[in-house]
Amino acid sequence: MKALRNYIDxxxxxxxxxxxxxxxxxxxxxxxxxxxxxxxxxxxxxxxRDSIDMKRTMSVVLIALMPALLFGMWNVGYQHSLSIxxxxxxxDNFLFGAIKVIPLIAVSYITGLGIxxxxxxxxxxxxxxGFLVSGMLIPMIVPIDIPLWMLAVAxxxxxxxxxxxxxGTGMNVFNPALIARAFIFFAYPAQITGDKIWIAGxxxxxxxxDGFSGATPLGNWGQNVVDNTSFIDMFLGxxxxxIGETSKLAILIGAGILIFxxxxxxxxxxxxxxxxxxxxxxxxxxxxxxxxxxxxxxxIVMGGFLFGAVFMATDPVSASQTNKGKYIYGFILGIFxxxxxVFNPAYPEGMMLAILLMNTFAPLIDYYIIEANINRRLKxxxxxxx
Amino acid sequence: MSDTNxxxxxxxxxxxxxxxxxxxxxxxxxxxxxxxxxxxxxxxxTVQMKPAIVMALSVMIVTAFSNLIISIMRNGIPPSIRIIxxxxxxxxxxxxxxxxxxxxxxxxxxxxxxxxxLIITNCILMGRLEAFAMANKPWQSFLDGIGNGLxxxxxxxxxxxxxxxxxYGKILGYQVIPDSFYQAGYVNNGxxxxxxxxxxTVGTIIWIQRSKNRDLIEK
Numbered sequence: 013m014k015a016l017r018n019y020i021d022x023x024x025x026x027x028x029x030x031x032x033x034x035x036x037x038x039x040x041x042x043x044x045x046x047x048x049x050x051x052x053x054x055x056x057x058x059x060x061r062d063s064i065d066m067k068r069t070m071s072v073v074l075i076a077l078m079p080a081l082l083f084g085m086w087n088v089g090y091q092h093s094l095s096i097x098x099x100x101x102x103x104d105n106f107l108f109g110a111i112k113v114i115p116l117i118a119v120s121y122i123t124g125l126g127i128x129x130x131x132x133x134x135x136x137x138x139x140x141x142g143f144l145v146s147g148m149l150i151p152m153i154v155p156i157d158i159p160l161w162m163l164a165v166a167x168x169x170x171x172x173x174x175x176x177x178x179x180g181t182g183m184n185v186f187n188p189a190l191i192a193r194a195f196i197f198f199a200y201p202a203q204i205t206g207d208k209i210w211i212a213g214x215x216x217x218x219x220x221x222d223g224f225s226g227a228t229p230l231g232n233w234g235q236n237v238v239d240n241t242s243f244i245d246m247f248l249g250x251x252x253x254x255i256g257e258t259s260k261l262a263i264l265i266g267a268g269i270l271i272f273x274x275x276x277x278x279x280x281x282x283x284x285x286x287x288x289x290x291x292x293x294x295x296x297x298x299x300x301x302x303x304x305x306x307x308x309x310x311x312i313v314m315g316g317f318l319f320g321a322v323f324m325a326t327d328p329v330s331a332s333q334t335n336k337g338k339y340i341y342g343f344i345l346g347i348f349x350x351x352x353x354v355f356n357p358a359y360p361e362g363m364m365l366a367i368l369l370m371n372t373f374a375p376l377i378d379y380y381i382i383e384a385n386i387n388r389r390l391k392x393x394x395x396x397x398x
Numbered sequence: 399m400s401d402t403n404x405x406x407x408x409x410x411x412x413x414x415x416x417x418x419x420x421x422x423x424x425x426x427x428x429x430x431x432x433x434x435x436x437x438x439x440x441x442x443x444t445v446q447m448k449p450a451i452v453m454a455l456s457v458m459i460v461t462a463f464s465n466l467i468i469s470i471m472r473n474g475i476p477p478s479i480r481i482i483x484x485x486x487x488x489x490x491x492x493x494x495x496x497x498x499x500x501x502x503x504x505x506x507x508x509x510x511x512x513x514x515x516l517i518i519t520n521c522i523l524m525g526r527l528e529a530f531a532m533a534n535k536p537w538q539s540f541l542d543g544i545g546n547g548l549x550x551x552x553x554x555x556x557x558x559x560x561x562x563x564x565x566y567g568k569i570l571g572y573q574v575i576p577d578s579f580y581q582a583g584y585v586n587n588g589x590x591x592x593x594x595x596x597x598x599t600v601g602t603i604i605w606i607q608r609s610k611n612r613d614l615i616e617k
Contacts, residue, residue, distance in 0.1 A: 159583050173598060177605070199589035 020044055025252060036131040042139030050227040064110040065350040066181075069275055070144040076269040076276075077148055077323065079262035084255040085109035088156050091252050092212045095226065112212050113255055116151035119160045121166040124150075131176050132204070142181030142188075142329070143171065149189035149323060152256025153364075154196065161199055168308045186371045190364055197364070207231055210252035228253050230315035230353070233303050234360030246313040257316035276326040279338040284321040287346020288312060295354055303354050311350055320349070320363035330371040337377040345370040400567045411537065419541045423549025425611075430553040432614060435521040439513050440554055441596040447570045449509045450558035451551070458547025460491045460517055461526055465543035467491075469531040484527045485518070492514065492517045524547055557599045565590035 026032045027040040037127060044066060089105030089112075100108070124147045132139040150167055174191035175184045196204050207227035208214050214226045229251060232239035241251055249259025259264075270276030292308040299305045312318060325331060325345055332341040345366050352362025404456075429435045436457075443453045467487050475483050496514045499507040512513045517523065526546050531539040550568065562568055567575035575584065590596050608614045 159585075161583070161586070165587075195589065198592060199587045200585050200590060203585070246421075 015193070017188050018046065020047070032278050036133070036138050038137060038212075039129055042129070042132070042141075045138075046141075054312045060231070067141045070141050072269065072273050073145045073323070073341045074148055076266035077145075077152065077256070078257045080259060081113075081148070081152060081267045081357070083249055083259040083262040084152065084257075085113050087249055088212055088255065090110050090250070091210075091226075095211050095214055112156055113151065115160060116154070116156075116158070116163060116255070117148065119163050120150045120167050121147040123164045123334075124171050127168060127171045127176070127286055127397050137180065140196070142175070146170070146188045146192075148254075148344040150192045152253050153189065153193050153319070155204055156212045156255055157209050157214070158196070158203055162196060162203060163192075166199075168197045170377070184329055185375075186368055187324050187330045190324055190368055193364055194368060205231075211255070212235070223322070226252050228315065228360075230360050233314070234357045236301060236303060236357070238302055243310060243313065246310070248259065254316060254319075257319040260313045260318050263318050263322050270322065270326070276322065277328075277338055278330055279335060280319055280326045282341040282381075283342030284325050284340045284346040284349075287343040288317065288350050291350040295350070311353070315353075315361050315363065317349060317363050320367055321346075324363075325367050325370070330374060332374045332377050332381075334381040337374070340371055340377050341374055344373075351354065403432045416538060416541050419538060420548070423545040424552060426614065428549045428607075429525070429546050429552060430600065431607055433522075433525065435525050436550055437600070439516060439520060440550070440557065440600060441593050443510060443513050444554055444558040444561055444596050444599075445565065445591055446568075447555065447558045448510075449506050450554040452503060452506045453510055453513065454547070454551025454554045456495045456499065456510040456514060457517055457520065457522065457550055460488065460495060461523055461547040461550075462540055462543035463491055464488050464523060465526055465531040466536050468527050469534060469536040469539035472532050475532075480532070481524075484524065488523050488527075489518050497601045522550055527565060545611040553600065553603065556603065557596060560599055561590045561596060565595075577612075591596065 024040075024044075027034065027037050029037075033040070038307075046295045069070040086102065086106045086109055088109030089100065089107065090109075092108060093100045093105055108272070121143075124143045128143050129139055131137075147167075150170070154163060170192035174186055174188040175181065178184045186226050193204075203209060207225075210228055211226045228236075229239040229241045229246060230253075245251055247260045249262065251258055267276065267281060271278045271281070289308040289312060292306070295304040296307065312315075321342075325342060332338050348366035348369060352359050352365055356362070426432065430437065430440055439453065439457075444450045464484070464487050471483070492515065495517070496507070497523055499510070499514060526543060530542045534542070559569065562570075563574065567573060567580075567586050574601055587595075
């Protein structure tokens with residue numbers, strides 16, 4: 013480790029102003045600060061600040077994503093074994109999944125970071141670290157059999173039009189990972205909807221056992237087919253689905269990490285759940301068709317709802333900033349997610365669209381919360397004066 | 399506006415000033431990307447190249463001739479009813495164009511559907527009449543109309559080129575992306591056919607243009 017530090021210090025002058033590779037300053041800076049805590053200190057006055065900077069924050073989110081990712085890898089192999097009627101060991105299943113998933117992650121990171129580095133270089137900014145998380149989220153919310161080039165196109169679109177257009181990390185209106193998914197959803201619908209694509213190798217139809225259906229619970233309900241996947245299977249994640257979203261247990265472990273470290277907002281998570289429960293109960297009251305009778309808990313463990321609520325709705329950039337606003341934001345988000353699911357069979361997973369929709373409204377919610385606060389305090393002042 | 403300057407008498411037909419009227423809309427005074435006029439039809443008719451080109455030609459003809467006619471009449475129009483007079487001229491021209499399209503290129507005319515009729519409400523037309531034809535001589539007004547029509551057409555052609563190429567794999571109706579690509583797993587991008595991508599494509603053109611010419615960026 014010491015040798016690496018020494019080496020970095022040795023080559024550093026080359027990248028500073030006037031150095032040989034002055035133009036590559038931001039690339040160098042990105043790598044240096046990724047490896048070591050930056051040495052920059054304040055010169056004037058004192059600032060109370062947390063010792064973790066943005067790169068560490070992002071690392072914590074990555075750690076929180078690990079349980080879901082590892083389970084996802086195993087589940088890819090497990091579902092594949094099920095579809096061809098073999099029973100493989102845990103390790104074999106995991107290996108099969110890992111071989112399938114790692115290229116997706118690699119493509120997402122290479123494309124996304126490549127574009128980020130180019131933009132940072134061109135604009136003379138530091139390289140933003142926001143993509144560390146987006147780059148991991150994107151492969152986790154797509155079906156396993158997605159062609160790699162498609163993932164690359166979607167990632168490029170998300171980084172350019174979801175983020176760089178607005179000025180980079182911290183400026184984006186929408187969650188970039190969801191932009192990537194929405195792009196695939198609208199541009200290549202055959203590759204992200206239906207009942208064939210959620211299990212590796214099913215589209216080619218090799219050696220599939222008779223009567224095997226690759227439909228997800230959510231997909232079935234979307235077609236108004238009663239789905240009988242048990243609650244415990246859906247909670248633990250033994251069902252087909254996007255790579256990272258199946259195991260609710262793993263997602264809850266991640267949620268625990270986020271809440272414990274104070275990085276993810278529990279206000280948003282709780283209020284999103286409440287919104288969903290509220291909407292489901294209303295549907296239960298009407299119970300006009302089978303889908304409306306589904307109970308709240310089943311809705312929550314189905315599909316990517318929980319994944320969205322924990323990792324995407326809480327995105328600190330695109331969500332509401334004020335505490336009260338977070339409650340409102342989450343609550344309406346939950347309502348819309350369930351409403352889109354039940355009302356619109358063309359969009360089986362309402363969570364993606366609900367989050368994107370609420371991202372648009374987050375600044376408006378904040379605006380009114382702040383205005384209301386100003387007015388309340390003005391009134392108090394007037395009272396005191398009188 | 400700079401192009402409303404009085405132009406000196408007895409100058410050649412294609413003097414530098416007049417050429418500028420023609421060229422301006424291609425770059426720094428483009429009706430779509432700079433003046434942000436006529437966006438609606440630009441989004442609607444750019445799914446394929448053929449309708450886009452026909453639409454661009456129609457708009458160019460209507461802009462040029464309405465500019466010419468209004469410019470000839472400009473001293474006789476009472477200011478209080480000028481909008482109505484302009485509308486009558488535009489409407490008459492649009493109907494002529496519409497009938498011509500129906501007579502000679504029926505299938506394209508069907509694809510363009512209401513958008514030919516809606517040229518009447520295209521902001522580029524009223525914008526050019528009010529800003530230019532009402533204050534300039536017929537020949538300059540005519541050139542200005544041609545120029546703006548071409549500037550509008552340029553964007554339409556560029557946008558529809560990308561949308562048709564990526565959305566259908568075709569250009570002007572001919573398959574350009576070979577079958578072997580599709581067998582290797584290439585899929586047409588369904589989103590290019592939807593209106594949002596037209597907006598994003600126009601936005602990208604605006605983005606590129608403004609990062610090249612920083613004077614265009616609004617404060």
